[in-house]
Amino acid sequence: MAATPKNRSWFMASNPFKMSPMWKLISYFILGIWTTIVLFPLYWLFITAFKKPIDVQAGPRYLPFIDFQPTLDTWNDLLFQQGNFVLRPYTNTIIIGIVSAILALIIGTAASYALNRFTYRPKPGLIGVFILCIVLMVVLIGVGLPWFAAVAVGLGIFFLLAQTIGKRFKGTMGNSDIAFWLISQRMLPPIAVIIPIYVMFQQASLLNTHVGVIIAYTSVNLPLVIWFMRDYFNSIPIELEESAFIDGASRYTVLWRIVLPLAMPGLIATFLIVLVFAWNEYTLALFLTGAETQTMPLLVAAQNATRGPQWWNISVLVTLMIAPIVVLAIFLERYIAKGILVGAVKG
Amino acid sequence: MQQAEDKRLTDVISVPRRAERRSIGAILDAASPNVLLLPAVVIVLVLSLFPLIVSLYLSLSRFQFVRGGFQITFIGFRNYEKLLFGSEQRHFLGKLGVIEPIWLVLLAVLGVSMAVMFFQYATSSRMKPFGLIMRVITVALTAAFALLMASTLSGEGLPGTIVVTLIFVFGSVTLQYFIGLGLALLLSQNLPGKRFFRIAFLLPMMITPVGIGFLFKMLTNTTQGPFAPLWIALGLIDYSWVQDAGTARLAVIIGDVWQWTPFMFIILLAALEGVSRETVEAGLVDGANRTQLFRFILLPEIVPVSTTLILIRLIEAFKIVDMPNILTGGGPGTATESVTLHAYNNWRALDLGLSSALSYLLLFTVTFVAMVFVNFVRHRAIEAVG
Numbered sequence: 001m002a003a004t005p006k007n008r009s010w011f012m013a014s015n016p017f018k019m020s021p022m023w024k025l026i027s028y029f030i031l032g033i034w035t036t037i038v039l040f041p042l043y044w045l046f047i048t049a050f051k052k053p054i055d056v057q058a059g060p061r062y063l064p065f066i067d068f069q070p071t072l073d074t075w076n077d078l079l080f081q082q083g084n085f086v087l088r089p090y091t092n093t094i095i096i097g098i099v100s101a102i103l104a105l106i107i108g109t110a111a112s113y114a115l116n117r118f119t120y121r122p123k124p125g126l127i128g129v130f131i132l133c134i135v136l137m138v139v140l141i142g143v144g145l146p147w148f149a150a151v152a153v154g155l156g157i158f159f160l161l162a163q164t165i166g167k168r169f170k171g172t173m174g175n176s177d178i179a180f181w182l183i184s185q186r187m188l189p190p191i192a193v194i195i196p197i198y199v200m201f202q203q204a205s206l207l208n209t210h211v212g213v214i215i216a217y218t219s220v221n222l223p224l225v226i227w228f229m230r231d232y233f234n235s236i237p238i239e240l241e242e243s244a245f246i247d248g249a250s251r252y253t254v255l256w257r258i259v260l261p262l263a264m265p266g267l268i269a270t271f272l273i274v275l276v277f278a279w280n281e282y283t284l285a286l287f288l289t290g291a292e293t294q295t296m297p298l299l300v301a302a303q304n305a306t307r308g309p310q311w312w313n314i315s316v317l318v319t320l321m322i323a324p325i326v327v328l329a330i331f332l333e334r335y336i337a338k339g340i341l342v343g344a345v346k347g
Numbered sequence: 348m349q350q351a352e353d354k355r356l357t358d359v360i361s362v363p364r365r366a367e368r369r370s371i372g373a374i375l376d377a378a379s380p381n382v383l384l385l386p387a388v389v390i391v392l393v394l395s396l397f398p399l400i401v402s403l404y405l406s407l408s409r410f411q412f413v414r415g416g417f418q419i420t421f422i423g424f425r426n427y428e429k430l431l432f433g434s435e436q437r438h439f440l441g442k443l444g445v446i447e448p449i450w451l452v453l454l455a456v457l458g459v460s461m462a463v464m465f466f467q468y469a470t471s472s473r474m475k476p477f478g479l480i481m482r483v484i485t486v487a488l489t490a491a492f493a494l495l496m497a498s499t500l501s502g503e504g505l506p507g508t509i510v511v512t513l514i515f516v517f518g519s520v521t522l523q524y525f526i527g528l529g530l531a532l533l534l535s536q537n538l539p540g541k542r543f544f545r546i547a548f549l550l551p552m553m554i555t556p557v558g559i560g561f562l563f564k565m566l567t568n569t570t571q572g573p574f575a576p577l578w579i580a581l582g583l584i585d586y587s588w589v590q591d592a593g594t595a596r597l598a599v600i601i602g603d604v605w606q607w608t609p610f611m612f613i614i615l616l617a618a619l620e621g622v623s624r625e626t627v628e629a630g631l632v633d634g635a636n637r638t639q640l641f642r643f644i645l646l647p648e649i650v651p652v653s654t655t656l657i658l659i660r661l662i663e664a665f666k667i668v669d670m671p672n673i674l675t676g677g678g679p680g681t682a683t684e685s686v687t688l689h690a691y692n693n694w695r696a697l698d699l700g701l702s703s704a705l706s707y708l709l710l711f712t713v714t715f716v717a718m719v720f721v722n723f724v725r726h727r728a729i730e731a732v733g
Contacts (some may be wrong), residue, residue, distance in 0.1 A: 027533050034530055035547055041562050041605070042550060044573055048565065060573045111387035118380040134397060138404050182387065185395045187713050189666045191690045192706030195405060195699055196398035219394035222387055250372065251379040280555035282669055283691075297555045304561070304673070311565055318558035325553045333546055 049074060049315035056311050074312040086299070090320065092289075093279060093296040095210055100217035101275040105267065107218070108225025111182075113255060115175050115226070116233040117241075122173045126162055133158040147203060179230060182223045190220070190283040198287050208290030216284050221274045228273070232266035233259065265335040272332050276325060296321050406703035426704035435701070437507065438681060439689065439708075440495060444504025450497035457493055461486050485723075488715055508681060508689040509712065514596060515671075515685060516664040516716075519603040524657060526604065527611025528649075535619035545616070552609040560673030563602040567674075592682035595675045599683050602670045607663075611656055618652040619645070650732045654725040658717060665713045686712075 048056060050070035055061050061068040078086045137154035141147055197216065198207070206212030236259060244254045260267065282297040289295060300317045303310045375382070406427070409420045430439045446454070465486055468474060496513065499506040506514070534544055551559070565571075567588060569578045588594035622645060630640050668687040671677055677684035677692070684692075690705040 024538070027536060027538060031530070031533055031538075031544055034526075035544065037605070038547055038551060040573075041566055044566060045562055056571060059571060060575045062573065107386045107390065110383040114380055114383035118384075120380070120384070131396075131400075134400050138400050178384075178388070182391055184714075185391055187662050187665075187710060187717065188395065188399065189668075189687045189690065189706050189709055191668075191687055191694060191702065192402050192710060193395060193398035195694070195703065196401035197394060199401075200398070215390075216394065219390045222391060226387065250376045252376075255383075276553055280557075282555065282557050297557045300555060300561065301557045301673070309561060309564065311561075311571075314558070314561045314565075318554065318562070321558065322550075322554050326550065329549055329553060330546055333542070333549065 045315050045318060048311055049319050051312055053312055074316050078313060078316055086317065086320070088292070089294045089296050089299045092210070092293055093321070094324075096213050096217065096293075096295060097275055097279040099210075100214045100221065100278045101271055103214065103218045104221040104225050104274050104278075105271050108222045108270075109229050109260070109263075109267065110255075111222070112179075112226040112229040113233050113259065115179055115230060117238075118175075120175055120178060122178065124173060127173075129161045130158060133161070179226065182226050185223050194284065194287050197284075201288060207288060208293050210293055213285065213288050213293060213295070216288055217278045217281060220281075220284065221277055224274060224277070225270055228270045229263070229266060232263055236262050268332050268335040272328060272335075275328075279321070279325060402703045402706060405699055406707050408700050410697070410699035412697065422700070426700045427708070429701065430704055430708065437505070439507045439509055439686075439705070441499035441507030441510050442503070442505040443498045444502035446494075446497050447501035450501050454493055454497055458490065461489065485715075485719060489719070505680075506682075508684045508686045509708070511596070511681070511683060512665060512667070512685045512687075512709070512712075515600060515603065515667050516661060518596075518600045519607070519667075520657060520660050520664055522600070522604045523608045523611050523660060524653070526608045528615050528653075530608075530612045531615035531619055534616055545613070548612055549609050551606045554606070556606065556669035557673060559602055559606050560670050563598065563605075563670075564674050567598055589675055590679050592679060595679060595683045599667075599671050599674055602674060603664070603667065606670075607660060610660065614652060614656055615649060618649050622648050647732045651729050654720075654728055658720055658725070661720060662713060662717060665709065665716075 047062075047064055047070075050064065050072070051061065051068055052071055052073060055068040064070040133154045136157065137150045140150035140153060145153075201207045201212050201216075204212075206215070240258055240262075241254050244258055249257070280297055281295075282301065285295045285298055289298065296317065300314055300321070303313045303317065405419070407421060407423060409422050409425075411418050411420070429435050465482055468482060469479060492513070496506075496510055498504050499510050530548065534541055538544075554562075566573060569575060569583070569587065588598060626644055627640060630644055635643070666687050667685045668691060671683045671685055672688050672691070675683040677688050681689075686705055686709040690702045690709070693699075693702040693705065
């Protein structure tokens with residue numbers, strides 16, 4: 001992509017680099033309308049967090065100090081009166097979000113770099129055998145064999161067949177097939193895989209632990225990282241790396257010292273997106289967490305009590321949830337768009 | 348992490364001599380393709396492929412709780428049969444009605460255009476048996492989906508969860524794209540205060556879908572919400588939008604558009620800003636007018652990005668669940684119940700077999716729509732603007 005100069009105001013005005021005042025006014029007017037559409041719900045959320053229940057129920061009250069008296073009652077109640085009610089889910093969300101985003105970023109970046117710089121030739125025969133063996137394992141578990149016996153039988157047969165049939169077929173698959181397979185995992189509705197994951201985690205005692213949720217989120221977010229980073233690496237000239245190899249640097253040194261610093265904007269953007277996904281995720285959390293590992297989206301959903309939704313609580317909780325993300329987004333905003341874009345163009 | 352572990356392993360195996368150590372570094376370096384890629388592949392294998400196969404098995408069985416555990420009985424395609432032809436047909440596919448004339452016209456247009464495209468391919472020199480078979484399948488499935496939509500949406504018909512999901516997906520993705528594109532075009536001008544708009548427009552993407560569901564429930568409340576005076580002024584105080592299928596669906600789509608327009612906007616804006624001033628100036632020097640600038644400089648830049656963006660949003664939008672679940676609870680009746688919500692409700696009723704079968708049918712639909720989009724829209728659009 002060519003260099004990007006500052007002024008791009010060209011496609012609306014008759015002289016593309018100068019706008020008529022009239023057109024400027026219209027632009028601001030339309031942008032203003034959408035700003036209102038975006039900000040008004042957030043404003044409503046924010047003021048509801050400072051209302052008394054009675055002010056919410058009595059009908060709409062728009063302006064603090066004028067038609068209702070703002071109060072910190074709900075904040076006080078949620079944060080201090082109820083002990084760990086909010087604090088624990090909040091720390092859980094922070095820990096799970098940040099750790100899983102970093103893990104997904106590390107593993108995914110490594111994989112997408114590898115997919116970009118090496119040629120893989122997965123053998124269709126081996127893959128077929130592998131899938132057959134998993135099917136066999138599932139059937140054996142279904143029949144009633146203990147899971148470790150089934151896994152052992154499956155692995156045994158896999159190695160046996162891999163040596164015989166696996167190498168027969170000539171491979172016609174390549175990197176793009178691996179990438180597509182990884183990406184296609186995003187097409188699954190979480191509900192399709194949650195039942196087996198639940199049983200698996202139960203067997204491995206990972207239910208209601210931070211580690212379990214972190215593993216699940218990492219795997220869900222991996223394809224996104226690979227997708228976004230893959231073509232970002234494509235845009236980094238390979239010559240830079242080659243000269244480092246001539247100087248005797250190893251692949252890991254090159255990746256760490258040369259490629260990753262160059263890919264920083266992409267890494268930051270991807271990190272933010274993956275963090276937001278993990279931060280806000282609801283369905284997986286619903287199944288995999290318990291009282292100790294509950295995350296914020298679950299707590300928000302839980303405010304829909306039998307007495308009707310507790311608007312004031314919901315408002316406080318959502319405000320708490322978005323505050324750190326918004327601060328992060330303001331700092332990282334300049335990287336976001338460019339970071340995603342490079343991946344999207346060729347993705 | 349993986350790297351450190353490999354290092355430790357090789358340390359244990361090797362005899363610690365200087366010359367050996369160098370070669371270990373070399374071995375590790377030579378193994379770097381696998382060291383870098385395998386962790387990701389293993390994680391995805393264990394947490395996606397394995398569960399996917401288990402789910403497939405579950406979708407072919409009946410799941411029951413018995414004393415001391417659960418029992419899984421293999422019942423073949425009984426779950427799918429139930430959804431497509433049996434007692435759940437009305438819930439999943441919908442109630443078929445007599446197709447109205449307007450739909451007949453649309454169907455005819457679709458049918459004729461598909462037939463023309465098909466015969467063009469079948470008689471052309473590019474024709475291959477495999478391509479022909481794929482096209483026959485595509486045409487048949489598209490016709491089936493179109494017929495289903497037409498007949499459940501007209502007259503006596505009632506759309507089932509699959510049709511509702513398709514309405515959500517196409518409605519919200521179309522709106523998101525065009526609003527996002529419009530805003531990106533406006534902001535790619537050299538306007539003061541650009542950064543403020545950019546950050547403000549990004550905000551909805553940062554909120555948890557559950558929170559947005561509640562937020563819109565709060566806003567659309569006809570007695571406590573901010574628009575209550577408006578409802579009263581319009582005399583709609585006794586009218587509940589939740590009770591009407593059309594408005595309930597519209598509310599869900601508006602919520603989804605509000606949340607995901609930023610995604611379209613931010614990436615399209617970046618794509619537009621990638622169009623360099625030099626290119627435009629060169630076009631001006633060559634005497635291009637505005638239409639030509641748009642056609643030959645702007646369009647080739649944004650069409651590839653747009654198709655990828657739409658594909659991503661299509662895939663994600665099919666999984667919509669939080670918004671209808673919280674905003675409308677899937678109601679009135681099943682008017683706003685998406686397939687994922689349908690599967691989720693069956694999960695809660697512990698009918699895991701039916702829930703898995705639903706997930707698989709959704710997966711099938713998503714794959715079909717995504718493939719049609721890639722093969723018939725994306726490639727053509729990119730070639731057309733080339």
